[in-house]
Amino acid sequence: MVDIKWEAAVATLQKASPSDLEAACHIVAESICQDGTISADKFSSIWSIEEWWQVREVLTDIFKTFVGQSVSKEQISEQLGSLKDEYKKVINDAVAIHNPSLRQKLVQNTAALSKTILSDFDWKLKLALSSDKLATLQEPLLQLDFNMRDANGERKEVFIELNKTELSKLITSLEGCSKAVQQLTTS
Structure with a gap:
């Protein structure tokens, strides 16, 4: 055309x-x-x-x-x-x-349309044995460490700690993002 x-x-x-x-x-x-x-x-x-x-x-x-x-x-x-x-x-x-x-x-x-991009990440699984409110908590926690880079090349680290329900929500939203990207790349 x-x-x-x-x-x-x-x-x-x-x-x-x-x-x-x-x-x-x-x-x-x-x-x-x-x-x-x-x-x-x-x-x-x-x-x-x-x-x-x-x-x-x-x-x-x-x-x-x-x-x-x-x-x-x-x-x-x-x-x-x-x-x-x-x-x-x-x-x-x-x-x-x-x-x-x-x-x-x-x-x-x-x-460059996105001001900050993910350059690397790391994860750790921790077991919280107790807190100041509960004597025995024993809750598994996932610690995510994101290394971000902005358009100027400056690096920034972001740390997130998630319990099971928060991790489930994160995985669900990332799966939705992945499906959206796949639809964009195939069409």
Whole structure:
């Protein structure tokens, strides 16, 4: 299926020579990977500032879509619609060249949506023999130690102590989370 936004940009993309489009593709891909800004000056003889914004936006969308969805070369050519074959080849080559770094950046951006992630955990089973209120308690307790890392790389440790009923609730909610993730990954 051809994206309407991409199809609308065909004439603008084809104003450049294939070698100029190749340079634009590499600059846009590198700016995505490095979170950099791109100056329109290099392409001012080819595109107006509005056209450059359109080219940059379309190329960014193309790279993110094709790399994020692991689209094959044939599918890329098909989805680029009425774009001339030499331009399709340029975009295909740029996607292939920058695929690993673009994929890594997309994964980093996705992971950064969550402010804190679990980096490691440990557990211990303890037996509480008594407390200040009961002389003989003998209740098994599970101690969970979570090592968390936030988006800035700072580490934090969280300790949780659970009895049998609290552990059952935790397991039930984690099973629900696991099912939800499985449904998202299979659909």
